Amino acid sequence: MTTGLDLCEIDRIRHSMRNPRFCGRVLGEWEYEQLKERGFPPQSVAASFSAKEAFGKAMHTGLAGFSLREVQLMRKPNGVPYLALSGAAARLADGWQFSVSVTHTAATAAAVVLGERKDAEI
Structure with missing residues (x-):
């Protein structure tokens, strides 16, 4: 089993969202559409960003080895x-x-990602 935890300041994300390209750079296509339907609430965008970071921590890679857009919080x-x-x-x-x-x-905003090997014995 592996665990990743991340905490994100919503004001930091709100500030980043002033750049109209920010959401398109960090959100995957489906994630973008779900958040667009809700008006891109900064707290939800921050939760999505936090989930990406938590995934990287759970995989012990940080944000290296994959694109942020490839990890979508749905x-x-x-x-x-x-x-x-x-x-x-x-x-x-x-x-x-x-x-x-x-x-x-x-x-x-905070996210916790728990990972378990599919073949792990219970």
Whole structure:
């Protein structure tokens, strides 16, 4: 089992979002569309960014070896979050399954990613 945890300042993301290209550079296509439908709330964009960082920490690579856009924090219709991986992130995570949890306050967003080998014995 592996764990990654990240905490992100929402004001830092809000400031970055002043650049109209920021969301397109860090959010994957599906993630972008989900957040666009909701008006790109800075706390949700920060939670997505935090999930990407937490994934990198869980994989012991930091943000190296994959593109931020390849790790997407998605939400099921009932709001349950999950990670959708593609490209190098999916190759890096081959053989692993993940759970993700995100939360935020007025000032910070946080994400925890738990990874477990698919062939791990229970």
